[in-house]
Amino acid sequence: MKNGDSVIDVHGMTKRFGDRTVVDRVDLDVRAGEIFGFLGPNGSGKTTFLRMLCGLLRADEGSGTCLGHDVINESEAIKREVGYMTQRFSFWEDLSIEENLDFVARMYDVKARRQAVRESLDHLGLAQRRGQLAGQLSGGWKQRLALAACLLHKPRLLLLDEPTAGVDPKARRDFWNEIHHLAGEGLTVLVTTHYMDEAERCHRLAYISRGKLLTHGRVTEVIAHERLTTWAVTGPDLPDLTQKLRKRPGVEQTVAFGNSLHVSGSDAAALEKAIAPFRTDQYEWHQVDSGLEDVFIHLMDGADENSSP
Template sequence: MTDVIAVTGLTKRFGPKLVVDNFDITVPRGAIYGFLGPNGSGKTTTIRMLCGLLTPDGGQGTCLGFDILKQPDKIKEQVGYMTQKFSLYEDLSIRENLDFIGRMYRIRNRKQRVAQALEDLGLANRAKQLAGTLSGGWKQRLALAACLLHDPQLLLLDEPTAGVDPKARRDFWDEIRRLSAKGVTVLVSTHYMDEAVQCDRIAYIAYGKKLIDGPSADIPKQVGLITWRVEGPDLGTLEQRLKTLPGVEQVARFGASLHVSGTDKAALDHTVDALKAEGTHRWTEQIAGLEEAFIYLMAGSRDNFALDSGKAA
């Protein structure tokens, strides 16, 4: 089995709302595959359909070799799913939570497996601490340990690092890369661009639709963005001016600079040349990044809920 996930036409409605619209995805074994998209874009719903927690209204395919419509229970047995919200028992200790998960999965040599999980995730010294007293980063480690206890072939991680500090995020991703090197496939939704670049492939999702997917390094090329960085005084005034000029499709503030992007290179270069001649700012052409691509794609997307509300009105 080279593809751990292979689905086409995945569709889901909640009442009149079309939440996932004809979604296709193929994920090879051992890949780290990123879902990128705004809140309400359908990422969580898609993940839940892939792991057998939700039944699609349309579409077909397989996850871990099992039919997503006919064999959801088989899928759930071999998937580790880490939800956005901490979902373990806060009035149990770290060890007690892991032991409970081990009982649920009927794991053999449960005590030894729990002890090994505590060591692997650096939780052994805190094993007796109540889960409810842990910081966000330590709760994240516990949740990941619980996901891995039954040796899943596929990890589905839904905004796993939301609300944790940069050090905890870095440690978390070190562990994910270690698991990927062992052949574990990881599907992760994230809002963080520094995390997105660590994924082998990325799918941009907006309001139920997949806009684009491919190797993370190739996404800006697929979008076709040309980007210039500009530094200098009074960037606010320059930003407003740029939005009215030919070839400029996007202006985004990045700290003490503006990133000016467009898909018509000739028109954009002509505008930049004219502004360069004024001598007031420093201009540097650069390769467009994932964040510029993300902003560009989101700007062209339409909120399906807003559209439905408009029709209802």
């Protein structure tokens, strides 16, 4: 599979639990060698979508292919070539590190199993602690073990469900370096996350809210697509200013960033009019490029308004 070929190409993927539609007609196209970020708030359907891709949940509607196999009917074949890292650590805490890896290698019928496990342990840097129970590992090490276990059978597609939740910044950075390294070798990665800095490290991303795909593309495309104008303001008593600004037409969102406040709106002229009364000596205003975070919060609010009665 060459870079640029479709690894995931699905249409209209839908999942309902009872009368609740958790994933609603999602189309997605992920290409080989790509790190694709899947963003969205909690409960937006990210995990459900990943589970449908790897056959853990049966889609109610939808069609397409994953790694060239039919996404609905050929989940056996898909499972063999996919590495799926669950959100919650799901390896056996009462097995040692080595025993976990060995079990996974056996389940996938990995060739030269012992050697593969040994290499994996060396690569992890856990060769010395191979006998330690997985349950005793810290969060960061558990995550590394999970990743190593997912890679043992040399999958062509890696599905990572919030892989860095609860992991310290350094471990997160190492993790992402590893992911980029793997993508460089041709592995395709679909990763869900909440973190904006992680989203910006993806080649392309999609934003999902309440089961619906709201936008997708490169980071710059996603930002440009929303046509959001953002002003940053610094000065005294920003909470009070926030209250006043929110009442003005044209101000669609205000987000506090430390000592400054981001004020955004999709109509640049209306926004400028709205903030005009407050452009006094007291406050320092300047227009900034809308960031991914501004855009996503805007998207999320928009989705809420559309769905509220």
